[in-house]
Amino acid sequence: MSGTTAGLRLLNLTSWPTATLKADADRASSLMAKRQSDVWAVIYPVGAHIADVSPGTWSPDGNPEHGKPFAKFERVISQDQVEALLGEIHTWMASHGCIDSEHRNHQLAEYRLWIEGGADVSTQIPLCADVRLVMMAVPEGMPDWDLHMFLVHELYHAFQHDLEGRECQDVGHMMFVEGAAQYFGYFLTETRFPERPAVSSLLGDARAGFQQGDGIDQGNSTAAAAALRLMVERGDLSHNAIMDGTLFHSCARSGEYGPDVPSVQSARSDWFQIENRDGEYEFARAVVGRAASASPVTDGRSSDDSGATSDSPVLHGSAGTGGPLNLLVTGCDDERLEISPSVRQALAGLAFTQCSMPFGILLAAADDMPGPAVTYAAKIVAEFMDQDRDGYADHAELAAMLKYPGGVDDQRAWLAMPTRHAGWEEGASRDHKQKIGDEIGIPAWWLWGDAGRNGDFSAGLDEHAKAVIWEEIDHFVHQFGLSNVFPSEFGVQNWDSLVAQETKRAACEWWQHPENDCPGKPREHDGPQDGCADPGCDVVEFFHQVQTMRAGMQPGWRGIGFPENKQELEARLSPEFKALMDDPRFPLVRRPLTGDYPLAGEAVTVSETPTAAPTMAAKVSAPVVALVPAQAGVTGAGVRYVNLTDVSTSELEEWTKVLEAKMARRQSDVLYMMWPIGKWIGPCEGCFDSHPLQQHERVIAPDQVEFLLGELKSWMATTSIDSDHANSELAMWRKVLEGGGDAATQFSLSQSSRFIMHGVEQGREARDVYHTVTHELYHAFQHDISSDGECHHGSRMMVEAGADYFAYVALENKYPDY
Numbered sequence: 001m002s003g004t005t006a007g008l009r010l011l012n013l014t015s016w017p018t019a020t021l022k023a024d025a026d027r028a029s030s031l032m033a034k035r036q037s038d039v040w041a042v043i044y045p046v047g048a049h050i051a052d053v054s055p056g057t058w059s060p061d062g063n064p065e066h067g068k069p070f071a072k073f074e075r076v077i078s079q080d081q082v083e084a085l086l087g088e089i090h091t092w093m094a095s096h097g098c099i100d101s102e103h104r105n106h107q108l109a110e111y112r113l114w115i116e117g118g119a120d121v122s123t124q125i126p127l128c129a130d131v132r133l134v135m136m137a138v139p140e141g142m143p144d145w146d147l148h149m150f151l152v153h154e155l156y157h158a159f160q161h162d163l164e165g166r167e168c169q170d171v172g173h174m175m176f177v178e179g180a181a182q183y184f185g186y187f188l189t190e191t192r193f194p195e196r197p198a199v200s201s202l203l204g205d206a207r208a209g210f211q212q213g214d215g216i217d218q219g220n221s222t223a224a225a226a227a228l229r230l231m232v233e234r235g236d237l238s239h240n241a242i243m244d245g246t247l248f249h250s251c252a253r254s255g256e257y258g259p260d261v262p263s264v265q266s267a268r269s270d271w272f273q274i275e276n277r278d279g280e281y282e283f284a285r286a287v288v289g290r291a292a293s294a295s296p297v298t299d300g301r302s303s304d305d306s307g308a309t310s311d312s313p314v315l316h317g318s319a320g321t322g323g324p325l326n327l328l329v330t331g332c333d334d335e336r337l338e339i340s341p342s343v344r345q346a347l348a349g350l351a352f353t354q355c356s357m358p359f360g361i362l363l364a365a366a367d368d369m370p371g372p373a374v375t376y377a378a379k380i381v382a383e384f385m386d387q388d389r390d391g392y393a394d395h396a397e398l399a400a401m402l403k404y405p406g407g408v409d410d411q412r413a414w415l416a417m418p419t420r421h422a423g424w425e426e427g428a429s430r431d432h433k434q435k436i437g438d439e440i441g442i443p444a445w446w447l448w449g450d451a452g453r454n455g456d457f458s459a460g461l462d463e464h465a466k467a468v469i470w471e472e473i474d475h476f477v478h479q480f481g482l483s484n485v486f487p488s489e490f491g492v493q494n495w496d497s498l499v500a501q502e503t504k505r506a507a508c509e510w511w512q513h514p515e516n517d518c519p520g521k522p523r524e525h526d527g528p529q530d531g532c533a534d535p536g537c538d539v540v541e542f543f544h545q546v547q548t549m550r551a552g553m554q555p556g557w558r559g560i561g562f563p564e565n566k567q568e569l570e571a572r573l574s575p576e577f578k579a580l581m582d583d584p585r586f587p588l589v590r591r592p593l594t595g596d597y598p599l600a601g602e603a604v605t606v607s608e609t610p611t612a613a614p615t616m617a618a619k620v621s622a623p624v625v626a627l628v629p630a631q632a633g634v635t636g637a638g639v640r641y642v643n644l645t646d647v648s649t650s651e652l653e654e655w656t657k658v659l660e661a662k663m664a665r666r667q668s669d670v671l672y673m674m675w676p677i678g679k680w681i682g683p684c685e686g687c688f689d690s691h692p693l694q695q696h697e698r699v700i701a702p703d704q705v706e707f708l709l710g711e712l713k714s715w716m717a718t719t720s721i722d723s724d725h726a727n728s729e730l731a732m733w734r735k736v737l738e739g740g741g742d743a744a745t746q747f748s749l750s751q752s753s754r755f756i757m758h759g760v761e762q763g764r765e766a767r768d769v770y771h772t773v774t775h776e777l778y779h780a781f782q783h784d785i786s787s788d789g790e791c792h793h794g795s796r797m798m799v800e801a802g803a804d805y806f807a808y809v810a811l812e813n814k815y816p817d818y
Contacts, residue, residue, distance in 0.1 A: 041134040047074025070119035098128035124157035132158035179224025203281035227271035236263035346435040358382035360403030365417035379597040395587035412437025440476040467556030512560035693741035719753040746779040754780040774807040
């Protein structure tokens, strides 16, 4: 404290009643905890807009960098009023010893330019720590609510403690400093304008700004306020801390709410997910339930300084990394599910009583559908949408498209699990279904054949039933999701998309739907007169079988002539289509689904995967980022995988745990990065600085190179490495990634920070890949090989041979014939 008496004075030259403005100002002041600044608010009118001008217009030296971004309006106050106003400000400033004469005169010269020039001033000026001047130029015709909002917003700034002369002065300015002032304004003005409820008005205005391309990074303070509101609704920030100003008492925006804090990053990326429900604006329920501890994916308009990004969460989930994911399978009348009363009534008319909404996708089942089948279906939907199981949909736009209701023109698509064949497609059932929307069915008579048609479900959830469930869910995601989000690639509305063209290339050669006729090969099954000939049927069926087999699973049935194994399929598919299927931008299934996605309250488990030695397929998988947690009692000792190869990340994690269990006193934090490389080209002297790497064909895309470098950069920022060293490493690894270098090496930044770079040659046997993984991890686990270790220059034989010895012995248990 400077000893300044906390005061509040208002000078109003506009036609608005001073008493009304003073009442709002006094109420705003009364809400503050520990008011300490002396504040004078000066409010004067300006006329019509004249022009947008350079900021240099408003600086005494004409330098745009010293001026304010004010527009020029008509001046409507007289010169006498100008002089009187400046005289009042001079007298008030002179009463504060913290403002020396030079500072005072410079400020007064600037204010004269503003007032005489008709600047539309809207600013709070910290003249010293506890002395604040608010200046507001009010254009003619400003709506009443806007003026009151304008006033309390600027006063909130004047009441904030840590804006001047503090270490956090330039941290979190837009999101916290401006966002909190705007947030405060909406809630304070609600009392005077009850027709504008704070939350709905705030979110409605933020949504409108977003639709016009305005976000936090574009300087939209309402967007910033929406982000803070999301933090409040998630429980990550106190509403009262904003309203009483205590959020700004101790530079929390550079500590507890710093830009790298996950809850801040997540809210900064998710604030725009706002919905209109019966005329009221609210956050999407899913986004409120989302955990803030996972890494967000940007919406393209706002991002935090680190570039961290986030995606849509599981409905009603609070899924932090390694925490429970709240996937519900419950009664259709459960109020936790976002189902309208009319849809609940229609479901009841169908005798559908079991419901789930993984990621907002409606799945409903008949009252006598066996529970395990319903649960398995819900888990498959959730696993498809969230294959890395971090509680976030892997592709936000796809999740939004499939949400019920949502997508194109609020499409109402859902998954239905009926048990009563008779009347399902007619009469009352048809009417009820039409009220719900377009369904993809998973009926009992497909799951269990004639027995299921007759109400006999005793066979249980066998492999055939699981295959049917997966197939229909895949059809649902393709037809209502992928086809709409990526029409040029996966569209089924016509034969123009890439997948439709591939279907046509395969038709009557190695693909024939059994209800379709081909020259010399008539259909094998009865069905509609025109068979399954339109793209909405034929393409969907073809795509399912291709995606299923390429992911390492077997389809429940195969089209006539369809390959019997993955190797044969790869030989049949065109290079263009394989490139499409391998492109990580598209949220496809690229490894077997397990059906063990956790329900609410269940622990997250890693599924068992085969340990045979499959051949690496010549493809690039979607990036998988996974963390092997630290051992108990070992601070910071963990292995984080960033994996673009076809090797199972979950299996790598399990193997890493086996290796760690063999180590005494694990202490290093390890980043392990893997990416595929193509055919060998040859030596490339000087291509990779001093590293004697062989050159291979590069098979990863430029955006994947940037992804890997971004992950490496983010990880290095958590270590003690200096910026010059980090930049040098990044520059070198850019050469390796872009040049196809066959890296397989461990780097020690310090005793406790190691990273491994591993380019995996396509076609290499998995056990050989695991030998390299084991060898390099052993180096990363060693204590005395870092550059700051006293025996750094010791025997290469001991270091390298020890790692190889360990790898051979360890892998004997994994591959007995090794």
